[in-house]
Amino acid sequence: MTAEGQARRSTATGSNMPEINSERLWADIIATARFGGTDRGGVTRLTLTEEDRQVRDWFIAECRSLGCTIEVDRIGNIFATYAGEDPSLPPIAVGSHLDTQPQGGRFDGILGVLAGVELIRTLKETATVLRHDLTVVNWTNEEGSRFSPAMMGSGVFSGASHLETIEALTDRDGTTVKAALETIGYRGETSVGHVAFGAYVELHIEQGPLLEASTTDIGIVTGVQGVRWFDVSITGTEAHAGSTPMTQRDDALVAASEIVLAVRDIARRHPPGVGTVGFVAVGPNSRNVVPGSVQLQIDMRHPSEEGLRQMQAALEQAVAALDAKIALDHIWSKQPVVFDPVIVEAVGDSAKALGYSAAEIVSGAGHDAAHIAGICPTAMIFIPSKDGLSHNEAEYSSPEECARGAEVMLQTVLQIDLK
């Protein structure tokens, strides 16, 4: 933050504006990283495991000690509510998730929950009473690494998924979601979707390099990219690498390489879209055999449905133009999400009032907020990720970056509370 920014912030917050405690928030980040902590400074805390139970218990104990009421619903989502003045108003919700990827980091997900706890602490110690209830939510299984799909708890809560279907899903060992919830004692009594929030704000690390690269403090997240997944199967002719002339080859890997570059080029032509070939399997995969088959997996994303449509059309055209036998299958998609302009504006205004540099950004990754946006006014706040890393033990955001995010979240909640 610049000196000018600090000056503006002092003006904006004034003397009686509550401010979060940066050191207390950082201490919580360090403290909770022990639940599933790895030797290399990361966290492996898969959903509904013993480690997940430990961090959930910690979260509930902290919130109870602050005077919150606790509800746990049938899918294990936890709602810690700090009462406001007017019980007739819908609660304002903040939060994220406490689970991680295997060998994940200390910030992805839990930052948004811990910032919510810090907000309540700040409100309590400054004796600030909101008009609305403030609910801090932990959504079950955002990561999707033990049970698929990801964003499971928010999916059921928002009505995107059916509880019974989700409860019956199994992990690799055959354990159902329902059994896993019961084992750790988090199959709650509250019916899923029991409350209608007035708004939802989620603080999260960017998981990308944009904020860091532009030395921007705060990402004002305007939405979540849509996704389309494609499987590609290329059938060439397996042949002797020595005795098959170049003119008589039907090399599946050459066609695959054209597709990899086409995906890159298509994404470049449709900014801010992205396109990735992340998976390749070559048959027979032997140095001196011309490849007879290649499988590719493609991930394409764009903030608009029209952008996705154009990218898919360009991909189909590129594949059709190749002189090879190629099957292109569109196997899965998720529509783009556009966040509520009022909440987005509140985030931007809060960042500005605090003197932080801020820029609008579209989330490349999926988040619980994408589900919740379907049922109430929603937005997200991003803070920078060092080297853009996430799902990685080296994932890092500084104490200052985390604190700025929580500050913006607090100011956003205060603004929404006035509306």
Place this chain on the structure above:
Amino acid sequence: MTAEGQARRSTATGSNMPEINSERLWADIIATARFGGTDRGGVTRLTLTEEDRQVRDWFIAECRSLGCTIEVDRIGNIFATYAGEDPSLPPIAVGSHLDTQPQGGRFDGILGVLAGVELIRTLKETATVLRHDLTVVNWTNEEGSRFSPAMMGSGVFSGASHLETIEALTDRDGTTVKAALETIGYRGETSVGHVAFGAYVELHIEQGPLLEASTTDIGIVTGVQGVRWFDVSITGTEAHAGSTPMTQRDDALVAASEIVLAVRDIARRHPPGVGTVGFVAVGPNSRNVVPGSVQLQIDMRHPSEEGLRQMQAALEQAVAALDAKIALDHIWSKQPVVFDPVIVEAVGDSAKALGYSAAEIVSGAGHDAAHIAGICPTAMIFIPSKDGLSHNEAEYSSPEECARGAEVMLQTVLQIDLK
């Protein structure tokens, strides 16, 4: 063969010229395919196995019955010699190998040995006595699929490898070459390289599509391509496929794809060179992760050392031009082989005299003849491979194609015998 060709052949061979028996040769091909025969009509007869012993025993019994003397050297090479008029002249040798790849075919290798047996039968039944001894050779372990390197027996015979080193090599089960030779009773008494041949002629299937594509009966093999192998290691930056903008990616697979296409383009620019990327390993190989690492294996071949040098230089230039961290290692090479022009001419003249269509061709695959070319005048004869297939149960050459190859081999031997 055209009617004109048949007419020319009748003229060329005359009434007293010996002719091979096409049906007898085909019957031998069918008969020997039972040693290691597979359900799908192929052959699995790895070197120095029980199946290899069976076909070796058959070969020796057939040759003994024709009056040949048999020698087996320390590396298991078998020499069946049909005596000529003048024992002071060096033997003319023909042959190839009796071992196959796993799930290999009925023609690769054994055709050249069986054609040799058929030559002796023909000489015997027509009471034709050559000036030189005629030796039919089975070289041990041409394929290299059980024990590496390939072309083992001819390698030791020609002095390219040392017997003691080769004897100590092991298969996957830890069995040494020496032990495997002893187990099947083919560690012979004759010292390796005991005889200097006057010439060596090897008949083989093309293992490529050129002859079939141009409806050419006979390939006059002028040499064997040189080979250079490269390993490529590309280090990019593993990143989130959703949240990493195209402008900030360091995608190892994109660089790898550029290299695959560069190898193809370089080979096209250096005819008749060939270039293949046959092996790809991507890390972490997950659809929604930008690849952080890729390993490639490259095979480049050209009939001339200068061609290989130019191809390697072009590859190094292409790799250097890419904006990526790439390690390119030249891990192995084999120099091109140029066959003896006199023997090559004899093959061409024989094909022409028999009225067969024939074209000069460079072998893309390695052969025992490549080793033997280092110690005596050598050439090879190719016949068409259906669909260019080899190392494959569906490998096929017709009875007529096999017979034409044997006819050309016989005429070539007769021509050499006169010199």
